[in-house]
Amino acid sequence: MTTTAPILKLDHLGMTFPGHPVFNDLNLTIHRGEFWSIVGENGVGKTTLMRTILHQLRPTTGRVHYLPTSSTVRIGYVPQFRNIDADYPLSIRDFVGLNLTGWKLPWLSRRERARVTDILAQTGLAQLVHRPIGQASGGEKQKAYLAQALVERPNLLILDESTASLDPVTKTELLDLVQKINQQMALTVLFVTHDIPMARRYAEQFLMLTPQGSEQGPIAQLTDQKVWHEEAQHV
Amino acid sequence: MFEYEFMRNAFAAGTIIAIICGIMGVFVIARNMSFLTHTLSEIGFSGAAFGIFAGWTPLSGMLLFTVISSVIVGRLSVRAERREAAISAISALFIGLGILFLSLANTNASYATNILFGSVIGISSSDVTQMLTLSILVLIVILAIYRFLKFDSFDHTGALVKGLWTNTLSVVFLVLLALSVSVAAQIVGSLLIFILLTLPAATAKYFAHSVGRMMGLAIVLALVGVWSGLTLSYLTNYPVSFFIAAIEALFYFLALGWQTTRTAAKG
Numbered sequence: 001m002t003t004t005a006p007i008l009k010l011d012h013l014g015m016t017f018p019g020h021p022v023f024n025d026l027n028l029t030i031h032r033g034e035f036w037s038i039v040g041e042n043g044v045g046k047t048t049l050m051r052t053i054l055h056q057l058r059p060t061t062g063r064v065h066y067l068p069t070s071s072t073v074r075i076g077y078v079p080q081f082r083n084i085d086a087d088y089p090l091s092i093r094d095f096v097g098l099n100l101t102g103w104k105l106p107w108l109s110r111r112e113r114a115r116v117t118d119i120l121a122q123t124g125l126a127q128l129v130h131r132p133i134g135q136a137s138g139g140e141k142q143k144a145y146l147a148q149a150l151v152e153r154p155n156l157l158i159l160d161e162s163t164a165s166l167d168p169v170t171k172t173e174l175l176d177l178v179q180k181i182n183q184q185m186a187l188t189v190l191f192v193t194h195d196i197p198m199a200r201r202y203a204e205q206f207l208m209l210t211p212q213g214s215e216q217g218p219i220a221q222l223t224d225q226k227v228w229h230e231e232a233q234h235v
Numbered sequence: 236m237f238e239y240e241f242m243r244n245a246f247a248a249g250t251i252i253a254i255i256c257g258i259m260g261v262f263v264i265a266r267n268m269s270f271l272t273h274t275l276s277e278i279g280f281s282g283a284a285f286g287i288f289a290g291w292t293p294l295s296g297m298l299l300f301t302v303i304s305s306v307i308v309g310r311l312s313v314r315a316e317r318r319e320a321a322i323s324a325i326s327a328l329f330i331g332l333g334i335l336f337l338s339l340a341n342t343n344a345s346y347a348t349n350i351l352f353g354s355v356i357g358i359s360s361s362d363v364t365q366m367l368t369l370s371i372l373v374l375i376v377i378l379a380i381y382r383f384l385k386f387d388s389f390d391h392t393g394a395l396v397k398g399l400w401t402n403t404l405s406v407v408f409l410v411l412l413a414l415s416v417s418v419a420a421q422i423v424g425s426l427l428i429f430i431l432l433t434l435p436a437a438t439a440k441y442f443a444h445s446v447g448r449m450m451g452l453a454i455v456l457a458l459v460g461v462w463s464g465l466t467l468s469y470l471t472n473y474p475v476s477f478f479i480a481a482i483e484a485l486f487y488f489l490a491l492g493w494q495t496t497r498t499a500a501k502g
């Protein structure tokens with residue numbers, strides 16, 4: 001579902017690490033409720049772009065605008081990497097609940113607990129709520145990260161290869177869930193992926209980063225030739 | 236033994252310390268700050284020595300030194316790679332200063348051993364009141380920032396995305412840690428304070444899987460250590476910190492062993 005209101009605008013955005021340009025003069029307007037896939041080969045700068053959008057990295061040139069104001073954009077982010085070692089003590093349920101910071105009391109209110117239970121059920125974690133997340137499998141961890149990002153009801157969700165370690169069935173289930181929220185609540189989604197079939201299946205628009213520049217458009221224009229062309233040039 | 240006022244004071248003080256250490260310890264472990272806690276306790280020793288030298292109470296000197304240095308360390312620690320080396324250097328400097336102040340203060344050696352290793356006899360009821368006040372202050376601040384501190388400590392990545400003021404949180408936490416170190420050093424001594432601030436929470440994390448439960452268990456483990464330590468020390472006349480250290484270390488290794496056999500059994 002797409003409404004006309006823009007939520008995110010990249011304005012001549014450029015990022016250069018010392019001696020190493022990543023992307024340059026990137027212009028992009030994303031509207032509320034759009035589902036974008038961000039593609040491009042390894043190391044081309046997808047994660048860097050997402051972290052710039054999150055204001056975790058300061059761009060070398062240009063700006064990232066949240067619209068209409070920065071306080072109206074609530075971001076959920078499922079990062080590509082996270083430090084959770086085998087000893088990490090919190091249960092999946094408590095890990096997901098960490099993101100609830102709106103209320104002050106140390107313990108979760110009844111309504112907050114219901115929200116956690118609800119999102120755990122939707123992400124297929126209902127049976128695992130008490131499992132320490134350090135001992136969960138890679139895919140279960142990914143589900144918990146998604147649940148944590150969704151529990152605060154974001155209006156912009158950034159998935160950085162969040163489905164890479166999931167089996168085909170689970171992958172579809174989770175993306176179906178994201179799509180459902182995308183359609184019902186006008187959640188804007190940025191889906192970073194190497195999985196072109198999945199991008200075609202769920203996204204409406206694409207942004208392809210290449211070492212030379214970038215290309216964007218409706219997902220139908222992300223043709224095999226384009227993907228192949230990119231790979232052939234750099235393999 | 237409760238017929239002696241100093242034992243009643245020691246138990247009251249020990250109970251306060253165990254509660255503060257159980258709560259703070261869970262964050263210390265989650266934030267990987269055991270090493271820093273150790274350093275703060277050495278800085279505390281130096282501060283206590285300075286307090287004596289300046290004619291204040293050891294606690295005041297300790298508070299001054301640990302709070303100032305925790306703010307400095309908080310600014311240093313931005314670059315993680317350099318942190319351990321920088322902290323070691325700071326700690327060496329402060330131990331040296333502590334020894335210097337003690338010799339300048341011209342007090343007898345037993346005073347120094349009390350600061351370093353703790354003592355049961357030295358605790359007056361006004362000390363207990365002072366510790367109680369500081370502990371309540373620490374608890375109030377923790378309560379006020381609890382959810383933010385919890386998020387940042389257990390999932391720094393998530394807290395950053397959320398836009399939580401993680402740098403401020405980190406400095407506030409270090410100051411709280413400095414206060415806790417100063418409070419707890421009164422009875423176990425500055426050399427062993429990090430035991431109570433790390434081991435009970437490190438043990439608890441193998442058995443409890445929510446922050447609240449970890450705190451509860453860490454408090455119980457700290458209480459058991461402190462109370463039995465005080466009792467054994469009273470009965471045997473051996474130093475209290477020895478018993479506390481031994482008991483907490485025993486708990487920790489039992490938990491570690493239990494965890495290892497359990498994971499081994501699972502395959």
Ligand SMILES: Nc1ncnc2c1ncn2[C@@H]1O[C@H](COP(=O)(O)OP(=O)(O)OP(=O)(O)O)[C@@H](O)[C@H]1O
Pocket residue numbers: 017018020022040041042043044045046047048049080
């Ligand atoms: N903090 C940093 N300092 C210097 N260079 C960096 C930094 N972070 C990333 N880079 C470099 O920037 C480039 C882009 O990295 P990035 O992680 O954004 O790639 P990516 O498109 O997400 O790749 P992948 O598909 O493998 O996840 C890489 O060459 C990387 O080495």
Ligand SMILES: [Mg+2]
Pocket residue numbers: 046047048080160
């Ligand atoms: Mg990446």
